Amino acid sequence: xxxxxxxxxxxxxxxxxxxxxxxxxxxxxxxxxxxxxxxxxxxxxxxxxxxxxxxxxxxxxxxxxxxxxxxxxxxxxxxxxxxxxxxxxxxxxxxxxxxxxxxxxxxxxxxxxxxxx
Amino acid sequence: xxxxxxxxxxxxxxxxxxxxxxxxxxxxxxxxxxxxxxxxxxxxxxxxxxxxxxxxxxxxxxxxxxxxxxxxxxxxxxxxxxxxxxxxxxxxxxxxxxxxxxxxxxxxxxxxxxx
Numbered sequence: 001x002x003x004x005x006x007x008x009x010x011x012x013x014x015x016x017x018x019x020x021x022x023x024x025x026x027x028x029x030x031x032x033x034x035x036x037x038x039x040x041x042x043x044x045x046x047x048x049x050x051x052x053x054x055x056x057x058x059x060x061x062x063x064x065x066x067x068x069x070x071x072x073x074x075x076x077x078x079x080x081x082x083x084x085x086x087x088x089x090x091x092x093x094x095x096x097x098x099x100x101x102x103x104x105x106x107x108x109x110x111x112x113x114x115x116x117x
Numbered sequence: 118x119x120x121x122x123x124x125x126x127x128x129x130x131x132x133x134x135x136x137x138x139x140x141x142x143x144x145x146x147x148x149x150x151x152x153x154x155x156x157x158x159x160x161x162x163x164x165x166x167x168x169x170x171x172x173x174x175x176x177x178x179x180x181x182x183x184x185x186x187x188x189x190x191x192x193x194x195x196x197x198x199x200x201x202x203x204x205x206x207x208x209x210x211x212x213x214x215x216x217x218x219x220x221x222x223x224x225x226x227x228x229x230x231x232x
Contacts, residue, residue: 031218040126042203043161043222058219090161094218104149104207104218108161 003027004109006091012115019078021112023091030095032074033106034058034066037088046089049074081116088113119144119208123223130194131231138189138226140178140204149207150180150187151220156200164189164202174198194230202226 007022031050035043045058049068067075078085092106120143130136152164165173167180178189187204205220
Protein backbone atom coordinates (compact mmCIF):
# COMPACT_ATOMS: atom_id res chain seq x y z
CA UNK A 1 0.00 0.00 0.00
CA UNK A 2 2.50 2.57 -1.21
CA UNK A 3 1.22 6.06 -0.43
CA UNK A 4 4.07 8.36 -1.45
CA UNK A 5 5.72 7.39 -4.71
CA UNK A 6 8.90 8.88 -6.08
CA UNK A 7 9.24 8.17 -9.76
CA UNK A 8 12.97 7.55 -9.92
CA UNK A 9 14.93 5.50 -7.43
CA UNK A 10 18.34 6.19 -8.96
CA UNK A 11 19.42 8.89 -11.40
CA UNK A 12 22.78 9.80 -12.85
CA UNK A 13 23.04 13.20 -14.52
CA UNK A 14 25.77 15.43 -15.83
CA UNK A 15 26.69 18.86 -14.56
CA UNK A 16 24.47 21.49 -16.11
CA UNK A 17 21.60 19.17 -16.96
CA UNK A 18 18.05 19.98 -15.92
CA UNK A 19 16.69 17.38 -13.52
CA UNK A 20 13.10 16.61 -12.57
CA UNK A 21 12.24 14.59 -9.49
CA UNK A 22 8.60 13.60 -9.28
CA UNK A 23 6.55 12.73 -6.23
CA UNK A 24 2.95 11.57 -6.07
CA UNK A 25 0.83 10.87 -2.99
CA UNK A 26 -2.56 9.19 -2.90
CA UNK A 27 -3.67 10.27 0.58
CA UNK A 28 -5.25 13.59 -0.44
CA UNK A 29 -2.73 15.45 1.72
CA UNK A 30 -2.44 19.20 1.42
CA UNK A 31 1.18 19.49 2.56
CA UNK A 32 4.05 18.13 0.52
CA UNK A 33 7.76 18.48 1.20
CA UNK A 34 11.12 17.90 -0.42
CA UNK A 35 14.08 17.11 1.82
CA UNK A 36 17.61 16.12 0.98
CA UNK A 37 19.37 13.57 3.15
CA UNK A 38 23.14 13.71 3.55
CA UNK A 39 25.38 11.77 5.96
CA UNK A 40 26.23 13.85 8.99
CA UNK A 41 23.80 16.59 7.99
CA UNK A 42 20.53 14.77 8.47
CA UNK A 43 17.45 15.87 6.55
CA UNK A 44 17.27 19.43 5.35
CA UNK A 45 14.13 20.99 3.96
CA UNK A 46 14.41 22.32 0.43
CA UNK A 47 10.86 23.43 -0.38
CA UNK A 48 7.36 22.69 0.74
CA UNK A 49 3.87 23.29 -0.55
CA UNK A 50 0.65 23.58 1.42
CA UNK A 51 -1.71 23.84 -1.53
CA UNK A 52 -1.86 23.61 -5.29
CA UNK A 53 0.34 26.27 -6.89
CA UNK A 54 1.55 27.37 -3.45
CA UNK A 55 5.14 26.92 -2.38
CA UNK A 56 7.49 28.15 0.27
CA UNK A 57 11.22 27.98 0.61
CA UNK A 58 12.73 25.70 3.16
CA UNK A 59 16.19 25.95 4.66
CA UNK A 60 18.25 25.23 1.52
CA UNK A 61 16.26 26.32 -1.57
CA UNK A 62 19.23 27.63 -3.59
CA UNK A 63 19.63 25.81 -6.87
CA UNK A 64 16.17 24.25 -6.70
CA UNK A 65 12.65 25.06 -7.73
CA UNK A 66 9.35 23.21 -7.34
CA UNK A 67 6.04 22.79 -9.07
CA UNK A 68 2.65 21.85 -7.63
CA UNK A 69 0.07 21.87 -10.41
CA UNK A 70 -2.07 19.13 -8.91
CA UNK A 71 -2.73 18.31 -5.29
CA UNK A 72 -1.24 14.84 -5.51
CA UNK A 73 1.96 15.75 -7.35
CA UNK A 74 4.96 17.76 -6.19
CA UNK A 75 7.99 18.08 -8.44
CA UNK A 76 11.49 19.15 -7.55
CA UNK A 77 13.49 20.78 -10.31
CA UNK A 78 17.22 21.30 -10.53
CA UNK A 79 17.59 23.90 -13.27
CA UNK A 80 21.30 23.24 -13.77
CA UNK A 81 22.57 20.31 -11.78
CA UNK A 82 25.86 20.63 -9.95
CA UNK A 83 28.02 18.05 -8.24
CA UNK A 84 27.15 19.39 -4.79
CA UNK A 85 23.55 18.40 -5.46
CA UNK A 86 24.52 14.74 -5.44
CA UNK A 87 22.33 13.43 -2.64
CA UNK A 88 19.35 11.37 -1.57
CA UNK A 89 16.11 13.30 -2.07
CA UNK A 90 13.09 12.46 0.04
CA UNK A 91 9.54 13.51 -0.65
CA UNK A 92 6.99 13.55 2.18
CA UNK A 93 3.42 14.62 2.81
CA UNK A 94 0.95 15.21 5.63
CA UNK A 95 -2.52 16.75 6.02
CA UNK A 96 -2.69 20.50 6.56
CA UNK A 97 -5.41 20.80 9.17
CA UNK A 98 -3.75 18.97 12.01
CA UNK A 99 -4.79 21.02 14.98
CA UNK A 100 -4.17 18.18 17.39
CA UNK A 101 -0.74 18.46 18.97
CA UNK A 102 1.59 15.77 17.78
CA UNK A 103 -0.38 15.01 14.67
CA UNK A 104 2.28 16.34 12.33
CA UNK A 105 3.38 12.96 11.12
CA UNK A 106 5.12 12.83 7.78
CA UNK A 107 4.72 9.96 5.32
CA UNK A 108 7.88 9.55 3.29
CA UNK A 109 8.62 8.19 -0.14
CA UNK A 110 11.37 5.68 -0.80
CA UNK A 111 13.78 8.36 -1.93
CA UNK A 112 15.57 9.29 -5.15
CA UNK A 113 19.32 8.97 -5.15
CA UNK A 114 20.78 11.50 -7.54
CA UNK A 115 24.39 11.45 -8.69
CA UNK A 116 25.68 14.43 -10.64
CA UNK A 117 28.88 13.81 -12.55
CA UNK B 118 14.91 29.64 14.88
CA UNK B 119 14.47 25.99 15.70
CA UNK B 120 17.31 23.54 15.88
CA UNK B 121 17.79 19.85 16.68
CA UNK B 122 21.11 18.38 17.71
CA UNK B 123 22.03 14.72 17.88
CA UNK B 124 25.56 14.67 19.25
CA UNK B 125 26.37 11.07 18.33
CA UNK B 126 26.80 10.11 14.68
CA UNK B 127 27.46 6.48 15.58
CA UNK B 128 26.40 4.40 18.55
CA UNK B 129 27.34 0.75 19.07
CA UNK B 130 26.00 -1.53 21.78
CA UNK B 131 25.72 -5.24 22.35
CA UNK B 132 22.47 -7.11 22.28
CA UNK B 133 20.70 -6.90 25.62
CA UNK B 134 22.48 -3.73 26.70
CA UNK B 135 20.62 -0.50 27.40
CA UNK B 136 20.74 2.14 24.72
CA UNK B 137 20.16 5.89 24.80
CA UNK B 138 20.17 8.11 21.73
CA UNK B 139 20.53 11.73 22.65
CA UNK B 140 18.56 14.61 21.22
CA UNK B 141 18.65 18.26 22.24
CA UNK B 142 16.56 20.99 20.73
CA UNK B 143 16.34 24.73 20.59
CA UNK B 144 12.95 26.37 20.20
CA UNK B 145 11.39 29.37 21.86
CA UNK B 146 7.83 28.06 21.95
CA UNK B 147 6.20 24.79 22.89
CA UNK B 148 7.64 22.13 20.59
CA UNK B 149 6.34 18.85 19.30
CA UNK B 150 9.07 16.24 19.25
CA UNK B 151 9.36 13.04 17.24
CA UNK B 152 11.71 10.17 16.63
CA UNK B 153 11.90 8.76 13.10
CA UNK B 154 13.73 5.58 12.13
CA UNK B 155 15.10 4.25 8.86
CA UNK B 156 15.94 0.57 8.71
CA UNK B 157 18.22 -0.73 5.99
CA UNK B 158 16.56 -0.49 2.58
CA UNK B 159 13.34 0.86 4.07
CA UNK B 160 11.61 4.21 4.11
CA UNK B 161 11.96 6.72 6.85
CA UNK B 162 9.08 6.19 9.25
CA UNK B 163 7.75 7.52 12.51
CA UNK B 164 8.91 5.65 15.59
CA UNK B 165 7.24 7.67 18.30
CA UNK B 166 6.10 11.16 19.30
CA UNK B 167 6.24 12.81 22.67
CA UNK B 168 2.59 13.79 22.81
CA UNK B 169 1.48 10.17 22.69
CA UNK B 170 3.68 9.15 25.62
CA UNK B 171 3.84 5.69 24.12
CA UNK B 172 6.36 2.88 23.98
CA UNK B 173 7.05 1.53 20.52
CA UNK B 174 9.21 -1.56 20.00
CA UNK B 175 10.39 -1.10 23.58
CA UNK B 176 11.58 2.45 22.96
CA UNK B 177 10.47 5.41 25.05
CA UNK B 178 11.35 9.09 24.98
CA UNK B 179 10.55 11.76 27.54
CA UNK B 180 10.42 15.43 26.74
CA UNK B 181 12.48 17.36 29.27
CA UNK B 182 11.71 21.02 28.74
CA UNK B 183 14.15 22.13 31.40
CA UNK B 184 17.06 20.46 29.65
CA UNK B 185 15.48 20.87 26.19
CA UNK B 186 16.07 17.22 25.51
CA UNK B 187 14.14 14.31 24.04
CA UNK B 188 16.41 11.31 24.45
CA UNK B 189 15.35 7.92 23.07
CA UNK B 190 15.85 4.96 25.38
CA UNK B 191 15.49 1.21 25.34
CA UNK B 192 16.46 -0.99 28.28
CA UNK B 193 17.48 -4.05 26.24
CA UNK B 194 18.66 -3.48 22.68
CA UNK B 195 17.95 -6.04 19.97
CA UNK B 196 19.84 -6.66 16.73
CA UNK B 197 16.78 -5.59 14.74
CA UNK B 198 17.05 -2.13 16.34
CA UNK B 199 20.08 -1.42 14.17
CA UNK B 200 19.07 1.55 12.03
CA UNK B 201 19.43 5.28 11.46
CA UNK B 202 17.48 7.33 13.99
CA UNK B 203 16.45 10.95 13.54
CA UNK B 204 15.06 13.27 16.15
CA UNK B 205 12.70 15.90 14.76
CA UNK B 206 10.91 18.99 15.96
CA UNK B 207 7.76 20.68 14.73
CA UNK B 208 7.36 24.19 15.89
CA UNK B 209 6.43 26.34 12.93
CA UNK B 210 2.94 27.67 12.90
CA UNK B 211 1.26 30.22 10.69
CA UNK B 212 -0.62 33.20 12.03
CA UNK B 213 -3.81 31.20 12.36
CA UNK B 214 -2.14 28.64 14.59
CA UNK B 215 -2.30 25.87 12.06
CA UNK B 216 0.95 24.02 11.67
CA UNK B 217 2.19 23.41 8.16
CA UNK B 218 3.72 20.28 9.57
CA UNK B 219 7.29 21.27 8.77
CA UNK B 220 9.79 19.24 10.69
CA UNK B 221 13.34 20.19 11.54
CA UNK B 222 15.53 17.10 11.76
CA UNK B 223 18.72 16.39 13.61
CA UNK B 224 21.84 15.01 11.99
CA UNK B 225 20.89 11.42 12.71
CA UNK B 226 22.48 8.64 14.77
CA UNK B 227 23.40 5.27 13.30
CA UNK B 228 22.71 2.62 15.92
CA UNK B 229 24.44 -0.73 15.57
CA UNK B 230 23.49 -3.56 17.90
CA UNK B 231 26.04 -6.34 17.91
CA UNK B 232 25.12 -9.97 18.65
